[in-house]
Amino acid sequence: MAYRIGSFNMFKFSFRSDNEIRKNIKQIARIIYEQQFEIIALQEVFSKNAMDLLLKELGEHRWQGVWEAPNALSTLAAEGYAYIWDKTRFRLSTTVLPDGSTRIFKPHIYNQYKVNRSLGQRQLIRNPYYARFEPINGAFCEFRLINVHIMFSRNSTHNNILDAGAILLRKREFDILTKSLYLSIADKVYGNNRPSYTIILGDYNLNLPFSGAKNAFLNEVVEVDNGGTIRKLITVQKELTTLKSSPTEEQLKKKKDIIASYWANNFDHFTYDYDRFQGIGIHAGRINTIQQYCNNDYQLHRKEISDHVPITLDINLIK
Structure with missing residues (x-):
């Protein structure tokens, strides 16, 4: 059985608009539907109302969603996560109890992990959102998804060059996610x-x-010592997924070629246990929604969709 799981940073997704952002809900729903996502993890969803607007556009008879916001350690990190999924393909994992009743797993913000303070680690600024899904009429398995948004920066930037201290803090958060929380x-x-x-x-x-x-x-591969057994976690999705900031008036006057170079960073990824996924067909990539849905108008994409493009993980449990 083949499944498509996705991730999409929605860029300040709220049910309200401002001068910078006026979300095109119809277009976002069209992307999710036409690209055949079955589960998609969303970041920067600022309210449940925003998620509900998207579900309504997709069709609540077929699509379901959950939303939650972590108690962030920084006001700059205050935002929410969401999962939305196709109810004809997946449901939240369900356990049958001894008395015959069922218990449905409730997605939640996950905070049960250890930090190594001797390595400079501390609690994640924005804890991840954990959910479990099982296929309907498909493979007998479940997917455990850890929806993350590592804090971009707690230090200053200068001339668009990231502060080395801020990068180190992000790497420490990635270490916590891979070396402690994942297992x-x-x-x-x-x-x-x-x-x-x-x-x-x-x-x-x-x-x-x-x-x-x-x-x-x-690091593309992280080795984790799990009681004497080495587990290798691999991070995939190597294409650029974020867009440069909108050009200034000065840049526009100089007729700078901004279209050819609108890509900025490769920030959006999937990470999994390499050995656990052996024997499974798996492919990660981005969807160029700027080209497919905005006619290469990246400023329109930033305003109406996001400053990121969605990424996909296609999994075939039978090669």
């Missing part, structure tokens, strides 16, 4: 006894070194 979820045993596949997904604000981005790199 605490992947190794959990639930009563439904389904084989599980755990995936971190979202906006890491870090680039893979071979993506063409200029800085703020993460």
Whole structure:
């Protein structure tokens, strides 16, 4: 069975608009539907009302969603996550209890992880959103998804060059996600006894070194010592996914060629246990929604859709 899981940073997605952002809900829903997402993790969803508007446009008879905002350690990080999914393909994981009743897993902000303060780690500024999904009339398994948005910066920037201290803090948060939090979820045993596949997904604000981005790199493979057994977590999706800021009036007057170089960073990724996914067909990539839905008008995309493009993880459990 083949499944498509996605991630999309929605860029200040609220049910209200301002001079900078006027979301085109119809176009966003069209992207999700036409690109055949079955589950999509969303970041920067500022209210449940915003998610509900999107679900209404998609059709609530077929689409379902959940939303929650973490208690962020910084007011700059105060925002929410969401999951939306096709109800004909997936449902929240369900356990049948001894008395025959069922218990549906409730997605929640996840804060059960350890930090190594000797390595300079501290609690994540914005804890991730954890959900479990099982296919309907498909493979007997479940997908455990960890929706993340690593804080972009707690330090200053200068001339658009990221402060080295801020990058280090992001890398430390990535280490917590991979070396502590991932295994605490992947190794959990639930009563439904389904084989599980755990995936971190979202906006890491870090680039893979071979993506063409200029800085703020993460390690593609992280080795985790799990009681004497080495687990290898691999991060995929190497294409650029974020858009440069809108050009200034001065740049426009100089007729700078902004269309050919609107891509900025490779911030959006998936991470999973390499060995656990062996024997499974898996492919990650981006969808160029600027080209497909905005006629290469990247400023329109920033205003009406997002300053990111969505990414996909196609999983085929039978090669």
